[in-house]
Amino acid sequence: MVSKKAKNTPSIKLGKPEKVEAWGMNTFSLSPVLRPESEEEIKEIFEWANATGTKIALRGGGCSYGDAATNKEGIVLDLTEFNQILDFNEKTGVMTVQSGARIKDLWELGIENGFWPPVVSGTMMPTLGGALSMNIHGKNNFQVGTIGEHIKEFTFLTAAGKILTCSPKTNSDLFYSAISGFGMLGCFLTVQIKMKKIYSGKMKVDPVYVRNFDELFDYFEANYKTSDYLVGWIDAFASGKSLGRGQIHKATNLKEGEDPEFPGNCLLERQHLPSHLFWVIPKKWMWILMRPFSFSLGMRLVNFAKCIASILVNHKSYYQGHAEYAFLLDYVPNWKYIYKPGSMIQYQVFIPKETAKEAMKELFTICQEKGIVNYLSVFKKHKPDPFLLTHAVDGFSMAMDFPVTKSNKEKLWELCYAMDEIVLKAKGRFYFAKDSTLRKRVMESYFPKANLKKFLSLKKKYDPKGILQTDLYNRVFLQD
Ligand SMILES: Cc1cc2nc3c(=O)[nH]c(=O)nc-3n(C[C@H](O)[C@H](O)[C@H](O)COP(=O)(O)OP(=O)(O)OC[C@H]3O[C@@H](n4cnc5c(N)ncnc54)[C@H](O)[C@@H]3O)c2cc1C
Known part of the structure; x- marks a missing residue:
């Protein structure tokens, strides 16, 4: 397909539409994709889009869980070859x-x-x-x-x-x-x-088992000043007195002169994630081995087993490479395929410290009551930042991974809508990078009105013809 050529406007050749998928595989668009390699090419494409009224979605690595980089009503500009x-x-x-x-x-x-x-x-x-x-x-x-x-x-x-x-x-x-x-x-x-x-290729990591939400929040509050990194994994199947049980990994950087192996342990070959589990099973096969557990009872067992393992290694500190600590989720390539033939969404919320604990208890409880429990939950601590559409708050976030199947989809979306109300009541926020279910009314309720107004006026100023859009933008900003 060749575009209509406006006067003095570059003409851009579009190939056949390709399947452009959300990272969580829960949606896709069929869009012509352009892959520019230089600034000049990107500029030319923008000129052409302004002249022809073509709608463009910018796309990087496609790692947003939902529709943040798909475009059902236009083309996609994949920027991964503009990478020097x-x-x-x-x-x-x-x-x-x-x-x-x-x-x-x-x-x-x-x-x-x-x-x-x-x-x-x-x-x-x-x-x-x-x-x-x-x-x-x-x-x-x-x-x-x-x-x-x-x-x-x-x-x-x-x-x-x-x-x-x-x-x-x-x-x-x-x-x-x-x-x-x-x-x-x-x-x-x-x-x-x-x-x-950094002054070492490794960090000191302390694994800590917590029995419930109270211990989780207490640990974060007591330890954040002495930690460089903190992350909690929560067993969403646990209930009653164990609601919020899980494991925290606290990591601290080594100081200058502390590591006799530095800089040798910064060599790339000592940082890459291992390609085999127990030196035998190729990591790329692991999702296949995990797949039989990818249903509610199986995941309940996996979460329980992880809790037992956490108790056994409680406070047994060890040293871990930066990449291994940071990119745990890359450890098992294609782990998301365990959700096939279905897909997944992540529901991540950011809640001020004053209301976070109670709201998170409510979120986990409502999931259990509605019979859709998230398979993986990750807890972090945050601070505010000066950016216009920031998602961060002075508080905590919970990221919850849910399986999406043909039979649970409607119920799952209803559950997310119900959870939205809990988050709004707690004065929390959502995150476009992870979102699949947000509606305009909810977005307008949580963003400070002044920020939203300013964003809309900047959108008019810098994109007067409205060439930039994504399915997420259309869903959350344009649809009522
Ligand atoms: C396993 C996993 C773990 C994750 N962990 C975290 C985490 O710990 N913390 C966190 O914050 N996020 C996390 N994310 C989310 C991820 O970091 C964000 O979605 C990020 O935006 C993805 O970048 P991308 O290059 O893949 O962009 P895409 O997903 O392709 O696009 C994201 C947005 O960027 C825009 N965009 C892309 N390139 C450009 C450009 N050159 N100029 C202007 N706009 C552009 C797109 O239009 C879109 O709106 C995780 C995602 C995955 C899959």
Whole structure:
């Protein structure tokens, strides 16, 4: 298909529509996909879209769980081939990359020089553009904030076609709104990020068993000041006095001079995730072995077994490589396939510290009452940040993975709507990177009105023809 060519407008050749899937496999679009490799190509595509009224969804690694990077009514701009590392200052740790470079590229280059990305997600596959658009957080959010707080500068192509340099001081309005702006204002081109200095290839990890929500919250409050990273895994099947039981992993960086193996243990070959389980079973087969447990009773057993294992290793500290600790979810490649032939959604909520515990108890209880219990639950601590559409609060988050099947889908969406009310009552927030079920009314209720108004006016200013959209934007901002 060749586009209508407007006067003086580049013509873009579109191939056949491709299946562009949400990471959780719960939705997809059939869209022509363009894969630019240079700024000039991206600029040309934006010019053409403005001239022809074509709607574009920007897409990075496609790691958003729902429809944040799919586009049923337009084309998809896949930026993963716009991925060069342009500069790395080995003294300061400042790295300049094209926005399609992945977190994997950053840490693999940085670590042998004693630098680690300041903020990473549970997978290393997101691109910097995708990570900034959602303003991702890590297990260290309570210490260092979101990724946006470590960006020195970026160049940005607004949807209207203008390239601007943004930093906290230059074009600061756009700096604080493009980061968190979920790809709706324009496209990140080059990004300058300050990496974090490390003095060992390993961190000290303390595994801690907690018997319920009270112990979970108490531990986080008592330990966050002395931790670099904290993450909790919760057994969502436990009830009564055990509601909220699980395991916390507290990690601390080693200080300068503390590790005699440094810098040898920063070599890439000592950081890569092992390819085999127990040196025998290839990790790529693990999802097949896990699949027989992928039903409610099976997952109840798996969660219970993990609890027993947590009790056995309680407070038995060990040293673990950065990649192994950070990217636990990459440990089992394609683990999401355990949900096939169905799919999955993640429901992640961010709740202020004053109301979080009670609200989370209510969330887990309602899941059990409705008979749809989440298979995996992850708990983190957060702090507020200065970005316009931030998801973070001074409080805690819970990420809950649910299986989606033909028979449970309607009931699951109803459950999410009921959970939305609990979260709204607790003055909590949601996260576009994980979302599949949010509705406009709920979004309008939790975003501060002033932020929303400002975002909508910036959308008009930087994207006057409305060329940038995604299925998520259409669902949450346009549909009533
Ligand atoms: C297993 C797993 C674990 C995860 N763990 C975490 C976690 O711990 N913390 C966390 O915060 N998130 C986490 N995530 C979510 C993930 O970090 C975000 O969804 C992130 O945005 C994905 O980046 P991506 O490159 O894949 O972007 P995509 O998912 O492809 O797109 C995300 C958004 O970015 C926009 N976009 C993409 N590229 C650009 C660009 N160059 N310029 C402007 N906009 C662009 C898209 O339009 C879309 O709105 C996890 C995801 C998975 C699958």
